[in-house]
């Protein structure tokens with residue numbers, strides 16, 4: 001199984017959710033058992049030696065990859081969710097969208113100082129969403145060891161800001 005096979009399994013949907021966007025649909029990839037396994041194994045192989053304590057996954061597609069990746073790495077999974085979804089005490093971070101702002105949250109007691117963290121999502125575009133997760137993790141005192149994405153849209157240069165914090169690893173580049 002090659003990276004080309006994984007790339008071929010991702011469906012491109014033009015003009016979703018609005019005109020001009022080329023939406024990278026991972027549902028066609030993850031429904032194939034061998035592709036799902038390869039995606040997780042390739043990312044896990046890259047980070048296995050780093051002794052990660054927790055994979056932090058960003059709602060919603062970051063939960064799919066993040067939880068399986070945590071299992072593969074033998075570590076725990078911690079969700080970063082959109083505002084108002086987590087039940088206990090939370091830390092909140094606002095971030096910019098194309099129009100207006102949104103907020104993401106993490107449980108206050110989810111991470112501890114010195115924990116080694118891998119942050120993951122399905123796709124890196126501008127990096128705004130992931131940077132909000134970075135701010136949340138930093139507030140807990142945990143250490144960000146790396147970032148993992150299935151897909152990176154190179155032209156949007158989201159990696160630039162993230163690389164100031166830690167290594168950025170993406171399987172597929174467009």
Ligand code: AMP
Nearest residue numbers: 022023024123124125126127128129130
């Ligand atoms: P950004 O904050 O700009 O890096 O956007 C990343 C988030 O938006 C991720 O959670 C992606 O799932 C989603 N996203 C952004 N652009 C696309 C795209 N072209 N196709 C699929 N998902 C996207």
